[in-house]
Amino acid sequence: MDERVASILEQLSKGRIPVVPPDVDYAVQLARLTSYLDAIRHFTLALSSGDLSQTMGQAGMGPVVGSLKALHSSLKHLTWQTKQIALGDFSQRVEFMGEFAEAFNTMVVTLGESRAELEQAYERLNEDMMELQLMSAELQQSEERFRLIAESVSDVIWTLDASLDSFTYVSPSIASLRGFTVDEAINEKFAQALTPKSYAYVQDILMQKLSFYSETGTLDSFSERIEIEQVCKDGRIIPVEVVISAIISTDGNIKEFVGISRDITERKREEEKLKYESTHDSMTGLYNRAYFDDELGRIANGPLFPVSFIVADLDGLKRVNDSIGHEAGDQLIRGASDVLKMAFRGSDVVARTGGDEFLIILNMTDEELAAKSIGRIRIYQEQYNKNSGNMPVSISLGTATAYSAGDIPSALKEADKRMYDDKVSRKQQRVG
């Protein structure tokens, strides 16, 4: 046999692919074998570098190539499966490929689960977003509603920062309350919006309520109405009723204060009027019996002794009423009242305690000073009568002094008795 054949076979057995000389024995068969091996080598190289587009073509027959083609086929199937997974088909599974199949399938399951979790999270996020949007829309609606309410009521609604420093909202009716525009009112500090006394008062009250809140966690005490005084743009000071509440943030701290302010000038005036009417005699403007009795109680507990009382009784009222008429009688009463008003200071209590009876309380006044007061009444009575025409006023007077609360009843009785004595002696004078 050709020795070159042996050498070629030797090289083939070592895995080399030798060049086959054309003139060697079995040259055609050997050349076919080497080109077959060469084709396998190329195919294997392509496979190992991941190039699955190569095929064995017509040369690729037989079990050796068949095994390679099976590998080729598996890799192509894997590639296809991976593409399906990439498109979201996590049901793909590799089968019959041993450990690799197990590892690959675990990866796909994990990927699928992660994807599902992500989708769930995304869905939840979407739901939360929807909810937030809904809430925000509702919030906007409710804010709009409250704005409309705040801006249509005549009371002033305002919000104040938690440090009691600046306003964060003031409703437009501030213009009718204090004459300021909304901008002016918002730029004003809280301390400037109130009189100094009211500012201190409000601060005090809010501090109390805040400490109550921090102790009990309830805001109940906030709804109480308080009365304060505020300064208007034109300098007037007006009485204002305020209700202050607190808005608590989610962390439990005070976020803001909300207040409603109302002008109570009219109400105050009404109250003053009622109070005046309940303490004064409507015909003369002097204090009435009720006030006189209250005042007696007050001086009994007070430090203003000695206190002197003057009992004054209008003479001849019944006679004038009967003979001339009640209008003339009323004129007489007003005349007596004018005389008494002229004779005393504003701080003295001059009261009409009966139809023709007047009582006067003089604090820190002893008998001597009381006697001078009696003298003063006589002088003013004389003056009055000079101009009173045919309706002269004649008043009987008596005085007594109390040095302590216990003396008061007897002093009043004594004064009354002396007035009566005066009336009798003056009647005798007229007659005599």
Next chain:
Amino acid sequence: MPEGIINRKYKFNWDLLGDLELGRPNLGHNMRVEVYRLMQYSFRDVLEERYGADEADRVFHEAGFLAGKAIYDNLIGPQGDVNELIKKLQSVLKDMGIGILRVEEADLDNGRITVTVAEDLDCSGLPDTGVELCTFDEGFLAAILKSFSGKSFTVKEVDCWCTGDRTCRFTAVVNED
């Protein structure tokens, strides 16, 4: 009336597979692969003797088509897309022990599908005869694809155990007509 129709005894339908629960209460659904092959290759021998190898191939191809359509109608049913179809077909072929179907390419838009069948019931393990054998499978796959897509496909076995390969590879190309 044509002669062929007069002589029909068993026109194929799914019921011909019989009630196995009733008929094989002890032996059940399974039998040996050799028996299947025994029947197939004895048939083929007689057919080749009588009509020649090419005609025998055509007979098997047509029979495969009939079987594929029956399988589609009875075990697969309508599917959403080609990937669903493949998945379903894979599981049917595996569950029935027909073979392990793998996909190399499934581009229905361009009418090209390449699949492999490993451990094929018909040919895996057969002697290397150098000729592709699985004409039954070609018809079978063509019927599945036609049932699914409504289009007719030409399915060709390009690699087969019988040509030395370890898997059978089929290419399917849609017929432009």
